[in-house]
Amino acid sequence: MSVGELLEGKRVCICAGAGGVGKTTTSAAIAMGMAARGLKVAVLTIDPAKRLANSLGLPELGNEERQVAPERFAEAGLEMRGELWAMMLDAKRTWDEVIERHASDERTRDAVLNNRIYQELSNAVAGSTEYMAIEKLFEIYHEDRYDLLVLDTPPTRNALEFLEAPERLSRFVDSRSLSFFLKPGRIGMKVIGRGSGLIFSVMKRVTGIDLLKDLSEFFQSFGDMAVGIGERAERVGELLGQRDTTFLLVTSPQRDAIDEAIFFRRRLRDQRLPFGGAIVNRVHEGPESDTDVSDDLEALLGEKLGRKVARNFEDHRRLAAHDRTGVGRLMRELGSEPLIAVPLLDDDVHDIGGLAELGDYLFAGEFVQV
Numbered sequence: 514m515s516v517g518e519l520l521e522g523k524r525v526c527i528c529a530g531a532g533g534v535g536k537t538t539t540s541a542a543i544a545m546g547m548a549a550r551g552l553k554v555a556v557l558t559i560d561p562a563k564r565l566a567n568s569l570g571l572p573e574l575g576n577e578e579r580q581v582a583p584e585r586f587a588e589a590g591l592e593m594r595g596e597l598w599a600m601m602l603d604a605k606r607t608w609d610e611v612i613e614r615h616a617s618d619e620r621t622r623d624a625v626l627n628n629r630i631y632q633e634l635s636n637a638v639a640g641s642t643e644y645m646a647i648e649k650l651f652e653i654y655h656e657d658r659y660d661l662l663v664l665d666t667p668p669t670r671n672a673l674e675f676l677e678a679p680e681r682l683s684r685f686v687d688s689r690s691l692s693f694f695l696k697p698g699r700i701g702m703k704v705i706g707r708g709s710g711l712i713f714s715v716m717k718r719v720t721g722i723d724l725l726k727d728l729s730e731f732f733q734s735f736g737d738m739a740v741g742i743g744e745r746a747e748r749v750g751e752l753l754g755q756r757d758t759t760f761l762l763v764t765s766p767q768r769d770a771i772d773e774a775i776f777f778r779r780r781l782r783d784q785r786l787p788f789g790g791a792i793v794n795r796v797h798e799g800p801e802s803d804t805d806v807s808d809d810l811e812a813l814l815g816e817k818l819g820r821k822v823a824r825n826f827e828d829h830r831r832l833a834a835h836d837r838t839g840v841g842r843l844m845r846e847l848g849s850e851p852l853i854a855v856p857l858l859d860d861d862v863h864d865i866g867g868l869a870e871l872g873d874y875l876f877a878g879e880f881v882q883v
């Protein structure tokens with residue numbers, strides 16, 4: 514099975530999975546492979562390793578796509594028939610863009626952007642990075658400039674947080690607590706003023722920060738936008754379930770990751786979200802037989818070295834057996850749904866060559882080497 518087949522006719526591919534399993538690397542390799550096949554592809558990465566960002570030609574900051582220079586593929590011996598674009602998602606910047614879009618005038622916009630509460634909130638709201646990833650995806654999708662968008666997802670401990678992000682945001686903006694502050698007459702603000710006036714005024718004297726002013730200003734300006742943002746969050750959420758969207762589940766063969774992958778698969782099914790297949794990354798490959806080779810090795814290499822190598826071999830075999838169990842468990846869950854295994858490579862994947870090597874497994878060797 515090749516990722517190329519899984520993504521036939523798709524315009525959005527979301528690589529989801531537990532933290533640290535290889536989502537960012539896999540997203541980049543998938544995007545590159547699809548571009549090599551002739552499509553114009555953009556990969557939206559989140560916090561890529563510095564060396565990977567460098568090899569994709571991504572600047573430190575920036576919420577914009579950049580084309581990866583075609584020469585880079587030739588250098589790595591890869592025929593690039595399409596175009597690969599990449600961007601590093603900046604959640605804070607995306608939040609700012611949302612505010613810019615929804616503000617009724619410049620004054621409101623600046624009041625929110627410069628507001629201390631907003632600045633903290635946009636960095637810290639739980640799931641905010643997750644939501645902003647989907648928000649950016651939605652925006653680029655509707656600009657219609659690419660054949661395919663590949664979305665990397667943030668390093669959440671729990672991959673499900675990602676699915677819940679749009680709903681959580683729209684709940685937040687029309688939550689009782691928020692509307693309490695946003696009611697005409699701002700009764701909420703008055704209550705806060707009375708109950709905690711002393712604390713705020715002491716704080717203002719000690720720190721010089723007028724938190725109360727910030728709070729009331731924030732809720733006043735943000736309040737007018739809340740409805741628009743909430744409605745958009747709903748539409749953004751719908752993108753996840755569209756027919757031309759597909760989720761690829763990235764996992765490692767470790768037990769916890771497999772448990773989470775199985776859970777995630779079921780959750781997609783419950784929510785009727787489209788599932789393309791699973792990618793089990795960093796699989797240890799090793800011999801299946803359990804014949805004891807230590808005597809042979811000792812005879813061949815001498816006692817000391819032979820024993821060392823035998824021990825090494827044994828470790829390897831154990832890891833491989835363990836990984837096979839994990840992969841097997843996921844396979845049983847998936848039934849006839851596609852699963853692609855990618856071995857643990859000798860080195861970290863941080864350049865075009867490394868991505869192409871990963872791509873060989875993802876695309877079942879269909880890359881054309883030049």
Ligand SMILES: Nc1ncnc2c1ncn2[C@@H]1O[C@H](COP(=O)(O)OP(=O)(O)OP(=O)(O)O)[C@@H](O)[C@H]1O
Nearest residue numbers: 532533534535536537538668795856857858861862
């Ligand atoms: N098949 C592989 N063989 C060897 N190294 C790999 C492989 N896949 C990924 N790596 C390396 O593993 C590390 C983690 O990968 P990556 O950053 O893609 O994970 P992630 O799921 O995006 O993590 P996070 O959840 O923190 O965002 C990177 O250093 C990457 O180069």
Ligand SMILES: [Mg+2]
Nearest residue numbers: 536537559668
């Ligand atoms: Mg990552």
